């Protein structure tokens with residue numbers, strides 16, 4: 001790690017495109033596309049990357065909105081990856097301190113994935129320019145990962161070998177500070193639908209002719225609750241009955257119970273899932289029904305490599321916190337007061353490097369972290385104390401707060417990538433310590449071999465709102481130099 005002219009060039013390149021990074025994030029904010037339906041979002045991202053000289057590969061793992069953009073060749077292979085999907089029923093105007101949808105009922109961004117995308121593209125364009133300017137060798141690969149909010153895409157990328165030859169990977173995610181961590185960050189998760197099939201009959205006149213699929217779903221629920229006493233306290237499991245039949249006088253011939261199984265390690269999540277299949281078989285036996293399983297997502301815990309965290313931290317300190325204006329701080333404290341959280345304002349100091357505390361949440365980038373040394377850049381575009389998916393988390397995302405945070409994040413990501421391209425020792429150290437960190441764990445995908453991605457996810461919902469949302473798209477598009 002050093003203060004090289006190459007790094008300065010990369011950070012200046014981010015700064016020069018600051019306005020375009022802001023415009024890209026704002027455009028994606030107003031597109032507000034749900035997972036697997038991010039066609040305009042990825043269209044704009046790849047248009048920029050293509051114009052900047054990247055080669056675009058579409059349809060990664062058969063997902064239409066998944067892409068890889070590549071520049072350069074040979075070693076090392078440095079990957080940047082991030083997500084860009086919105087959340088349902090979250091439409092929220094930017095820059096106001098009350099709940100006010102842009103389009104009532106429509107999707108919106110309430111976890112800053114619009115800014116994540118802008119940071120990654122801004123960093124990628126700057127790194128590419130720097131590589132070209134100084135003749136830096138290696139491959140820069142940018143992964144567009146759809147449907148993070150439903151934990152879909154990256155486990156497919158890893159299972160299908162798209163990270164096989166990657167040396168190090170950097171992920172960026174919105175936060176309330178400029179910071180990074182190392183160690184285990186999140187949980188493993190398997191999301192699966194269990195569908196029972198039986199036979200209908202009139203519930204009053206001939207119930208003895210039926211095989212009740214809803215009974216099977218209910219018995220699976222009861223069975224799991226009995227088992228719960230004997231499970232490790234580290235597990236979390238929860239469910240909804242997403243199909244419980246149509247009306248009471250028709251005994252349901254189909255039912256679906258949708259489960260999330262969470263555990264601290266991938267193997268323990270796998271064990272929970274295997275137990276769940278046995279409980280389902282028990283419920284099917286009791287009701288003379290049959291069952292099938294559809295795995296909607298299956299992700300390993302996220303984790304970060306210490307060496308990469310140190311590289312990132314060094315650059316965080318070089319970049320520093322953005323200067324917040326009085327008006328920005330006022331918006332932040334007004335919103336914090338409105339939603340009853342501590343009125344701290346935006347932080348003025350960058351975060352210190354720390355070991356992560358493993359949380360029970362999950363992110364679909366988990367699998368990447370078990371095959372490649374991984375680092376994360378968190379950047380300050382979210383208002384402190386506001387929980388994601390709350391309307392308040394949409395407020396800052398298309399304002400100068402998000403714009404400034406994005407530039408700081410993109411500079412950090414770009415400078416860290418340049419460090420890795422220029423110092424083969426760093427990459428070697430990251431790989432060596434990565435092996436020590438994961439110990440004897442041998443990665444096996446949690447995703448079944450034959451599982452296909454859910455391409456229809458959110459399609460109907462997105463189509464319902466698209467035309468009403470189009471009226472609010474920004475007129476101005478980014479034009480990166």
Ligand SMILES: [Zn+2]
Nearest residue numbers: 111113148173
């Ligand atoms: Zn997120």
